Amino acid sequence: PLTPLSTAGGKPEIQKNAFYYKLTNTTLNTFLNDLRSYYWQLEPFPLVDETGLGNQPIDMEINAKISNVDDVRKALAKYGLVLSEETHDMEMIIISQK
Numbered sequence: 001p002l003t004p005l006s007t008a009g010g011k012p013e014i015q016k017n018a019f020y021y022k023l024t025n026t027t028l029n030t031f032l033n034d035l036r037s038y039y040w041q042l043e044p045f046p047l048v049d050e051t052g053l054g055n056q057p058i059d060m061e062i063n064a065k066i067s068n069v070d071d072v073r074k075a076l077a078k079y080g081l082v083l084s085e086e087t088h089d090m091e092m093i094i095i096s097q098k
Contacts, residue, residue: 004079007057021062027055036043039067045085 005028016034021033028051036047056074060079064071073083 005053005058005060005081007059010074012057016066018067019065021060021066023058023060025057025059028053028058028060030054031060035066035072040069043069046090048088050092051081058074 007025010025012026013022014026014030015022015024021031021034029049032047032049040047062072062075064075068073069083076083
């Protein structure tokens with residue numbers, strides 16, 4: 001039996017639109033990178049992965065308005081994933097003008 005975040009295997013594939021995101025045998029990092037760079041680029045907080053899944057292939061299907069943090073939060077809950085706002089110290093590279 002598959003665990004909530006495992007894969008049945010097969011060809012790696014992504015299907016996505018504004019209200020749907022499906023990973024087949026693809027990493028969670030792929031989804032998170034899309035959230036960071038496209039859907040949530042205007043969000044004031046960085047998205048940090050603390051799942052420990054790394055580049056492990058998974059199957060996952062999200063039925064939600066992908067640009068809406070609360071909708072995605074609810075959809076991820078069925079996989080045992082939690083989106084939370086937390087305070088962390090982190091190293092950053094900053095570019096500025098003199």
